[in-house]
Amino acid sequence: MTVVLAIRCANGIVLASDSQITDPGRGLTYPAQKLHSLGRYAAWGGSGSRAVLYDVEQVFHDEADAIVESKNIGHALQARVLPILKHHYDAFIPQVPGQETAGTPATYVLAAGYSGDEPFIVDLDPNGLIGHHEETGFQAVGSGAPQAQQAHALLTHFRMSERDLDYGVVAALRVLDALDASSPSVGGPMDICRLTPDGAHHMDPDEVDGVRRRVRRWIELERDALDRLFD
Template sequence: MTVVIALRCLDGLVMGSDSQITDPGRGLTYPDQKLHPLGKRAAWGGSGSRAVLYDLEQIFGSEPESILEADDIGRALQARTVPVLEHHYECFIEKVPAQESSGATPATYVLAAGYTGDQPFIVDIDPHGLIGRHEGTGFQAIGSGAPMAQQAYTLLENFNMSDRGIDYGLLGVLRVLDALAVSSPSVGGPMDLCRITPEEAHHLSPDEVAEVREQVGQWKDREQKTLDVLFD
């Protein structure tokens, strides 16, 4: 199971993902990077076929500025993603002789967030090549863990993350990811976080993620203390 999340905050954007890859054909799980830079002020992640995502990583990595400087960021991502999807769909061999079906499929989702000029964007491309824009709602998740991520984020809605600064957004995204890791064995760490402002996209180091997790722990402790005295 994969989950990649994008959240709009008052002064920036946060992207986060787990790093556990499940290979149903071989019955394996292993860690891999799911968040990638997209130029200096954006990032992207994907879920689905590793072959498709590898090709997209080469394309997005070789021409990030032309994507971000396009008049329509959604169309720019779509124009590069759809031909890759079509190629893999055309070449995909669904049934392999003398081998049981592995459940593999080239279907792939892409989620990108960042800034074009001073305007934030949250864009996804689905396996049909359709564009989704999510700056208005301020939250989007892709991957097989997306429904649970949406539900977990809804439970945090009263904290009004979109009206708070980006440091609060990091706490919210990591809390959602950690909640999914507890509830689903196929979501696993280490968790990746990216802090995106109009100036830069900063991918947090493991030590920085650990600091954010410590702050999440303080948040939970204060919630517990509030609940303890609620009926006093």
């Protein structure tokens, strides 16, 4: 299971993901980087076929500035991802002798960041369809996306879109940690990227550990409030 999610806050966007790859055909799980830079002001992550995502990474690395500076970022992403998807779909072998279940080339891409001062959260589904999520302020892709959507719905009353980016970072890690605790196919280390008009910052493990301390404090404060609910 993979989950990549984006949360828009008052002054920035957080893009976050787990790092566990599950290969059901071989019964393996292993860590892998799922978030990648998209120039200086954006980042992207994906789920699905690792071969497809590898090819996407190469193209995005070479053409990041052209994508982010385009008038329509969704179309710019689509124009680059669709040929890769078509190539892999055409080459996909659905049934392999001696293999009960074949992998699937279905791939999702989620990109977020800033084009000038304008924020964007854009995803592409396996059919190449574009989704814009700047107004809703949240999107998740991957097999863990439904659980992430549910977790985000449970946090809606905290109004992350009106809060500082630091709150969004804590909320993103809390959602990922909850999925890690409830699903054996989601696992750390968790990857977090802070996106503002000043640039993209990929947080290192020590910074993520600091955020996790904030998550624990948040949980403790909620527990204390609940303990005093009937006082």
